Amino acid sequence: MSRADGVQETGAPLQTGVPVHVGVIMDGNGRWATSRNLPRVEGHRRGVEALRRCVRAAREIGIRYLTIYSFSSENWSRPVSEISELMGLLRRFLRHDLADLHAANVKVRIIGERAGLSRDLCLMLDEAEALTRDNTGLTLVVAFNYGSRQEIAEAAARLAAEVAAGTLRPEEITADLLGSRLSTAGIPDPDLIIRTSGEQRLSNFLLWQAAYAELVFLPIYWPEFDHAALLGAIQEYARRDRRFGGLAARTGS
Numbered sequence: 001m002s003r004a005d006g007v008q009e010t011g012a013p014l015q016t017g018v019p020v021h022v023g024v025i026m027d028g029n030g031r032w033a034t035s036r037n038l039p040r041v042e043g044h045r046r047g048v049e050a051l052r053r054c055v056r057a058a059r060e061i062g063i064r065y066l067t068i069y070s071f072s073s074e075n076w077s078r079p080v081s082e083i084s085e086l087m088g089l090l091r092r093f094l095r096h097d098l099a100d101l102h103a104a105n106v107k108v109r110i111i112g113e114r115a116g117l118s119r120d121l122c123l124m125l126d127e128a129e130a131l132t133r134d135n136t137g138l139t140l141v142v143a144f145n146y147g148s149r150q151e152i153a154e155a156a157a158r159l160a161a162e163v164a165a166g167t168l169r170p171e172e173i174t175a176d177l178l179g180s181r182l183s184t185a186g187i188p189d190p191d192l193i194i195r196t197s198g199e200q201r202l203s204n205f206l207l208w209q210a211a212y213a214e215l216v217f218l219p220i221y222w223p224e225f226d227h228a229a230l231l232g233a234i235q236e237y238a239r240r241d242r243r244f245g246g247l248a249a250r251t252g253s
């Protein structure tokens with residue numbers, strides 16, 4: 001079932017080859033700007049426009065979960081001015097786009113450390129999650145101040161605390177149980193991870209969850225990302241033979 005504007009809604013059968021969950025490493029804002037003799041911040045501003053295009057395209061294509069890497073735990077090592085610009089962009093994104101996201105039935109979920117973020121930003125993040133909690137369309141997972149190793153370490157610490165409290169036995173710890181203590185609990189693992197800018201690495205993004213994700217690296221900078229780029233990555237994904245450690249599905253051999 002499609003809406004009048006052509007955007008798929010929940011319950012619509014997914015087209016074959018469309019990933020349920022797509023993760024995006026939005027890379028290359030700085031290089032995009034520098035290559036045009038613009039300040040790096042201009043690259044981040046254009047990056048927000050690309051993010052809007054990406055969310056819309058994800059809805060149109062029928063993706064159910066979109067996780068975007070917007071600020072990593074390691075980004076604190078950047079100049080203070082750039083950090084404050086990125087914080088400001090998230091604030092503005094929430095202030096200007098939240099109503100539209102809500103109207104489009106998008107459910108917003110935030111993952112990452114809240115410690116280190118200002119109180120007003122934390123309140124905005126809480127408000128975005130609370131407002132859209134019952135929405136049933138695309139789930140937009142914003143990874144902000146996120147680092148996968150830290151997330152896994154925290155999940156391990158939670159399990160250790162349960163063992164220490166006597167509510168869990170060590171032999172009961174499984175991969176699924178650890179996964180249920182991650183910030184992505186309840187969200188299916190990503191099928192496809194896209195990174196722009198030509199860099200080919202995960203950079204501490206969804207390391208646990210990406211165990212069987214297909215990785216697609218696009219040779220464009222993030223501010224250039226659009227519907228066609230997302231579609232191209234999905235077409236590449238659809239050509240892949242996902243075996244999850246088993247045998248080839250197509251040949252059975």
Ligand code: FPP
Nearest residue numbers: 026027028029030031047048070089090093
């Ligand atoms: C990588 O480009 C991008 C980031 C570190 C931040 C991504 C942020 C946005 C797309 C805009 C902000 C959006 C929200 C919702 C906060 P880079 O600076 O590492 O580029 P470079 O590798 O070319 O220097």
